[in-house]
Amino acid sequence: MHDSYRHKGLRRQLIEELQKKGITNEAVLNAMNTLPRHFFLEKAFEEWAYADKAFPIGSEQTISQPYTVAYMTSLLAIEKKQKVLEIGTGSGYQAGILSLLGARVYTVERQEELFLKTKDFLKALNLPNIRCFFRDGSVGLPEFEPYDRIIVTAAAASVPEALKEQLAVGGILVIPVGGEEGQIMHKITRLSETEYDTKNYEKFRFVPFLSGVNKRGK
Numbered sequence: 001m002h003d004s005y006r007h008k009g010l011r012r013q014l015i016e017e018l019q020k021k022g023i024t025n026e027a028v029l030n031a032m033n034t035l036p037r038h039f040f041l042e043k044a045f046e047e048w049a050y051a052d053k054a055f056p057i058g059s060e061q062t063i064s065q066p067y068t069v070a071y072m073t074s075l076l077a078i079e080k081k082q083k084v085l086e087i088g089t090g091s092g093y094q095a096g097i098l099s100l101l102g103a104r105v106y107t108v109e110r111q112e113e114l115f116l117k118t119k120d121f122l123k124a125l126n127l128p129n130i131r132c133f134f135r136d137g138s139v140g141l142p143e144f145e146p147y148d149r150i151i152v153t154a155a156a157a158s159v160p161e162a163l164k165e166q167l168a169v170g171g172i173l174v175i176p177v178g179g180e181e182g183q184i185m186h187k188i189t190r191l192s193e194t195e196y197d198t199k200n201y202e203k204f205r206f207v208p209f210l211s212g213v214n215k216r217g218k
């Protein structure tokens with residue numbers, strides 16, 4: 001894996017594009033300027049890494065569009081040392097951004113093939129505080145709750161109760177909710193043991209949030 005001047009230049013341009021599209025969170029933009037997105041794509045597709053586009057990563061999944069990552073991560077408002085649960089590890093790019101922001105990251109993936117590949121890859125990148133789990137994220141990750149932040153990177157038909165329950169009081173859950181035609185980004189803040197505040201944002205398009213796990217070779 002090599003990060004050339006050309007890659008750095010393309011990344012800088014991508015950051016400017018994100019700023020033009022309305023992303024203002026400096027910490028998020030810095031993290032995205034630091035993490036080489038081309039490491040997360042197959043060598044043959046490197047050219048695409050700094051276009052503001054989603055891209056196939058195998059197992060019928062995609063690496064999210066940079067704008068989407070920037071948007072969701074801004075809504076999360078991460079503070080250092082916070083415990084963050086991600087549902088949908090995919091390529092590991094979003095997990096990498098969370099790690100660079102100083103979070104303690106717990107990330108869950110239901111596709112075994114992708115889980116195995118990304119777990120090794122993230123380890124090789126030496127990014128701090130990322131733990132990968134092969135699970136169905138619709139039940140969250142109860143062993144390590146509560147989480148200060150939870151991010152779901154697949155389209156949910158509704159908000160899984162388990163995720164709301166595993167959120168710390170004062171915590172924030174960011175999740176795209178809706179059907180195949182598009183999902184509305186939701187930011188849910190846990191106000192107390194029993195109260196939640198929900199705010200709705202822009203429309204996005206994610207791969208579906210599925211239940212159960214998909215074992216390798218099946």
Ligand code: SAH
Nearest residue numbers: 063088090091094110136137153154209210
């Ligand atoms: N955050 C990823 C985006 C990957 S796409 C990245 O930065 O690349 C969404 C991922 O969510 C897919 O890999 C898909 O397999 C996974 N997914 C969908 N439903 C899930 C579930 N119930 N539990 C865990 N992962 C799930």
